Amino acid sequence: MNKLQAMEVFIQVVDCGSFTRAAEMLDLPKATVSTLIQSLESALAVKLLHRTTRQVMITSDGAAYYERCVQILSDVRDAEESLSRHRLSPSGRLRVDTPTGLSSEILVPALPGFFERYPDITLELGSTDRPVDLVEEGVDCAVRGGELVDPNLIARRIGVINFVTCASPDYIARYGMPQHPRDLERHRCVNYFSARTGKIAKWDFTRDGERIEVALAGQIALNDSNAYVHAGLAGLGIIMMTDYLLAGHIAAGRIVPVLPEWRMDPLPVHVVYPQNRHLSAKVRVFVEWISELFANHPHLRLQAPRPQAQAAQTAAQAV
Template sequence: MDYLTAVRTFVRVVETGSFARAADSLQLPRNTVTKLVQALEAHLRIKLLNRTTRRVSATSDGVAYYERMSRLLEEWDEVEDELARARSHPRGRLRVDMGTAVASLLLIPTLAQFHARYPDVQIDIGATDRPVDLVGERVDCVIRAGSVTDPSLIARQLGSLPQMACAAPGYLQAHGVPAHPDDLEEGHQLIRYMFAGSNRQQPIVLARDGESVTVKGRHFVSVNEAGALLAATLSELGIMHGPSFICGRHVDSGALVRVLEDWRAPAIPIYIVYPANRHLSARVRVFVDWMLELFRNSPYTLPPGAAV
């Protein structure tokens, strides 16, 4: 038995005083209306309706049941209407955490358009490269690069981040342009990125035509924040290797020069992550859709499934 449909049918029979009128208003066959009410009575093990050839009326138990269930149905319909309205007009506070570069270079430049589309959503952005405790810090969702292995979290891939190696023209004039990854081991300085919260450096593995090279190299400076990585590169402190969306604009402008263009590193997957047991609100859903749109339209990122 479809319990909800049976309850709605019983309520309509009481309100119309007739199985036939209830069937017409519900656009159901009369015998279906009769069977639904009978099934509901069998489920409850009480008689809800008195039936005669001329009229239908509720029993005393039926009246009590009708009063309670009609109020519940009204509340049910109100909740569904509110959710439908929230879907088209989301509102409220959205707490989201992401890396500093994603915040400053991808999201924030588009927030004016997001606000124009969803004026009642307030976004609180935590911009940090450190790991975040979603539950403990009351964050709705986080955007993070790399694999997500925590089974208590749901991770939806937004896309991936192609990588490139680049340096300032002044640095290359002083140290030369590397032709092979092995050249980075001697005569060059790397600017290394360290994962926040640890001393572990992000590995650099470059491949071309079946040949793969793991670059170690020497570094004068290492950083644990993407903005600092870019600043050090622009300051001619060495060669950086990192996501194209961080340095691509500066390569396009000529402030940086791409090197080792024939060598590729795997694109870095990036996800939006939220607790598995948390209801995904309308404001989170529209934010996810917005981020997917960013990855589709940015020349420096790839949508899910796209080849490098």
């Protein structure tokens, strides 16, 4: 038995809660995964996992062994990287998940610079406004907007996202310009709903210490930020979206700001990764690169934090 391989398989089974899923993630036959776990238990003379037809549960001995395995494999990788050229030139597959608008507007245009700096990394970039389970879906790290509530993730704050309310010139010509957030109740507004909960995000506005929160009826609701922007451009109604997605359209006159004195609270943006997963060189350099990218972007650079409204947290996946 390859003890290090068995440890890695054991960690993956615990993380996934499934022999089948662990085998898929490791690209191994399920029988091989089962055999390695059985060999490991025999060598240790302890039961590491309780297995039923429906689930896999870790034992108390298994939990203690899991923590030691994570540390041992982390130390082994650190030792290998310290003696390898990959410390200076990271390589291998890197799976990253980002919101759709951020991916298309910010990350993808900047990737030539990333690959010029790190030519040996193969990037798999998932783009979705649905929050993913990093461990279950094999994601190395993810970019997320809003306050974080998952204690199993380590987060590094890299920037902030601001929102702007807009409508197309055709819409304004037809329905007029609202002067106050309450006026939106008489307008057509495009809503955004959570891909996770299906809940419609409320519209939240602040001005000079005054806060107004409104729930607006609309003919259409979307859960994809790029589609949401195009709904506004098509004149379907008033939208509230991240300013970096709308800046070019505003400059070109395709869409115009509405209620410019009323703003939504900004959202913090983080890079997150599982706390029990080794932070490899390829993940480390990606985190540093995207932090630098945000720091140099006029709409995303880190600012002093402001209080977050509940509506802002609900809309976090729209970034």
